[in-house]
Amino acid sequence: MSVREADVIVVGAGLSGLVAAREVLKAGREPLVLEANDRVGGRILTEEPVPGVFLELGAQWIGDTHHRMAALAAELGIALYQQFEDGDTSYEFGGRVLRGDAFHAAYADDLEHVERVLRELDAMAETVDVAAPWLAPKADEWDRITVGQWYDAQGLSPLGRELIEICTVGILAVPTVEVSLLGLLVNVVTCGVTADLLSESEGGAQTKRFVGGTGQIPQRLADELGERVVLSSPVMSIDVSGDVVTVTCRGGLVATGKQAIVALAPTLAGRIMYDPPLPGVRDQLTQRMPQASAHKSFILYDEPFWRDEGLNAQLISDAGPARMSNDSCMPEETGGPGIILAFLEGENARVEGRWPEEQRQAALREEMARHFGPRAAKPELIVEGGWVEREWTRGCYNANPGPCGWIHFGASLSEPVGPIKWAATETALQWSGYMEGAVDAGERAAREVLADLG
Ligand SMILES: Cc1cc2nc3c(=O)[nH]c(=O)nc-3n(C[C@H](O)[C@H](O)[C@H](O)COP(=O)(O)OP(=O)(O)OC[C@H]3O[C@@H](n4cnc5c(N)ncnc54)[C@H](O)[C@@H]3O)c2cc1C
Structure with a gap:
């Protein structure tokens, strides 16, 4: 068994964990980053x-508008x-392949209707506060239906419905029947753009x-941190006792600190064993964010x-x-x-x-x-x-709660549990799901531990 000590133990050397560690170090505190994989970067490869x-x-x-990433680069x-x-985009619907203008001319009415649906989503998104989506006036109604159900009710033509499905899946990477309407609106709001995020150009993302x-970014961050990053050390358990956080890795490394930042997607964070156990609401959240x-x-x-x-x-x-x-x-x-x-x-x-x-x-x-x-x-x-076969990621691009996830469990997504703070892109308020969000979340988690360290 080997033992390491630091002020802050960071779990995960993805972008979020590395940025958090860098901020901790900049503030004069010692971070130690534990990474399961034999490389840094996580979902950057x-x-x-x-x-x-x-x-x-x-x-x-x-x-x-990914200003944090541009500055970091x-x-x-x-x-x-x-x-x-x-140049032109090529469209294929119903066995017919058409280029740019020809497609837009042939399906002008269908596309106009899709446009109206996107504007409706914009109007709805304006009522959602990304820091507390469950408080939106219609949160309850919107979190109980899926995006797919709502799209189906918009009277779109078969082509319009298929087009909006393809573009939405292009962002969420799951069928629209798996994500609540509120979840989609949260995505639109965290990106600070209109529902054009769902249009072909991805709203400027x-x-x-x-x-x-891209891989140079996590690598250079890790190089700066040097021996404070330990690879091939999957964290199995986090114990909190008095003022001490003890983090145990498969392979025998044990790290102790005063604070911990878990910079993993919620599902993976939920696979670590915690003692004392996490609040039930937090655990149930991690069961609902595939x-x-x-x-x-x-x-x-x-x-x-x-x-x-x-x-x-x-x-x-x-x-x-x-x-x-x-x-x-x-x-x-x-x-x-x-x-x-x-x-x-x-x-x-x-x-x-x-x-x-x-x-x-x-x-x-x-x-x-x-x-x-x-x-x-x-x-x-x-x-x-x-990415599904990759043991330490198990899917991508990111994770969204299923229906009723936001209203019943959302408040626990980034709520610290004593000295344990949560990072990873899923917990970001801006550009959640993207690298920009990973940086946002890492910086926020670092501020939280530094505030507690005094
Ligand atoms: C195919 C693909 C395309 C994408 N395209 C874009 C894009 O074009 N633009 C964009 O902005 N974003 C994109 N993303 C999303 C972006 O990669 C992520 O938002 C970001 O990299 C997430 O960083 P993170 O640190 O939050 O999480 P991760 O990168 O998932 O980092 C978590 C780290 O924790 C490690 N880990 C897991 N379990 C344990 C454990 N038990 N103990 C220790 N370590 C553990 C993992 O190995 C990983 O290194 C894409 C993602 C993928 C996969």
Whole structure:
């Protein structure tokens, strides 16, 4: 058994935990970060299958209002580049593939109705305070029905209904029947944008990328923290006795401190054993926040040929296996291969994501050809990654409470339990679910422990 001591024990070396530890250290207190995996970064994972080609199996973009992330990247000396978006999107509905304007002209009435539904969501979201969604005047009504039920009641055309489903699943990564309407409104409000978050451009959440890969961010934070980050140390239990918090890892490491920050998605936080046990309401919350399901497939070609044809590599499809895709190339000045990122989200991640690789990749090649022409059927390489099999994540992009989750359990999401504070993106007030939210939550949890340390 080895023993370590610090002021604050941080569980999890994802972005949130690392940022929290950095803030604690900046304030002159000693943090110790315990990470289950043999790497830092959690839901951030950059791979380099070809030298100079960085594929983001995890988080990839920031948006124009992700100010914390932009500042952090600048501080760490990591440059940003603009997401390529010029050109037409390709749409496939009912077996018909149409480009940009042709699609908008053919389905103008359906799209106008979708637009009205988004504006209605905006009006509803204005009544929700993200710090206490359960207090919204209609919280009770909205948390008892699912987004899917509400969409079904809006009288949308079959195409409009399918389109809004695809775009919503693109954010939540679960079918809309699994999330309460209040939960969706919370998502809209925490991102500080309108319901256009659900539109094709993701409301500005995907405008910039990191030159050299997102993975540099957690790695550089960990480098700054040095030996204060311990890998391959899954936390099994947290005991609080008097003024001492004792954190025990699988493998025998025991760390003691005065405060703890648990920087894990709620479901994973709920798998740790606590003594004394957590309040029942907190435990029940963690039973109700399942990790969502998403799978990324990067399809690499010798060059981004679609750009010359006026296409932006974005597709929206009711057929799949990918319901959405986009251009995922390196910065223009770097050159490099043409890369299309195809997303399998929600049910597609659960069904096609589990197909044998050969079957799924054949279907993806056919789909790319339907949208981007015969050249798209012949990629040079496909690199894929899902998150359900990863023991220390068990799904992504993030977690939302199911119906009645917010009204009955929401107040315990970030409510400290004595010296135990909660971080991770799910607990953020701004851009919850995104890297920006992970930073927001990490900073808030650090403020909480520092206030208690005096
Ligand atoms: C495929 C994918 C695409 C995404 N795309 C984007 C995007 O484009 N833009 C964006 O902003 N966000 C995106 N996200 C979301 C973003 O990655 C997350 O919001 C953010 O990284 C979460 O950080 P976190 O620190 O809160 O949690 P995590 O990254 O989950 O960190 C938790 C850490 O705790 C560790 N851990 C788990 N259990 C234990 C234990 N018992 N003991 C010790 N350690 C433990 C885990 O290994 C992990 O390192 C994406 C996520 C995924 C997976």
